[in-house]
Amino acid sequence: MTRHLLPLALAAAIAFPAMAGATDLPTPPRIIVSGEGEATVAPDLAVLTLSVMREAKTARAALDANNDAMAAVIAAMKAAGIKDRDLQTAGIQITPRYNYTNKPDGSQEAELVAYQVTNTLSVRVRDVDKTGEILDKAVSLGVNQGGGIAFTNDNPAATVTEARKKAVADAMAKARTLAEAAGVSLGRVLEITDQNIRPAPMPINAKAFDAAAGAAPVQAGENAYNVQVTVTFELK
Structure with missing residues (x-):
């Protein structure tokens, strides 16, 4: 005899059909608990966001100056062992800068004084211990806008699995406690849903680093992966 196993959701749907004119079957008692x-x-893995801004009278001159500065930064990244696959341009922005003067009639007159070009580079540092050294080189060579660091993991699957097992064990323990207090017994598991919560990145402003002071002190700490x-x- 061949047996066919139905998926849990389908089996549940068949067990309690909603048919017109049929007597509604009572829903079996159940308990819903959460676990963490x-x-x-x-x-x-450290993900750096580095920006170079250059200003000049014309957009062409500003772009040329920015290109030279960013090329030096990229060359320094490669010299430090960063592979091409871990370097990615995140955006290039060209912005005119104006000076505004008040006129006797109350209006303002805008004078174009310069163009600003900002080039942003995303860098993945796979040797976390080199993060401070790489930041120092980047700032020395022209990184002068914003920037930040996010410490993460290239493949956190094993850690998430560990967190998931702990969450299920926590839910099971809660269910047993509640069932015992109510004088009932737990039956089969009807449904399990989960939600992963990734660690929040820890941003660090690139302008806070003093290139003359040597490699910036950076502490990677630990990432906590949570599952509910x-x-x-x-x-x-």
């Missing part, structure tokens, strides 16, 4: 789990791991689950149990 967290697992930590040291980051193995909701488990529905049948009650006996």
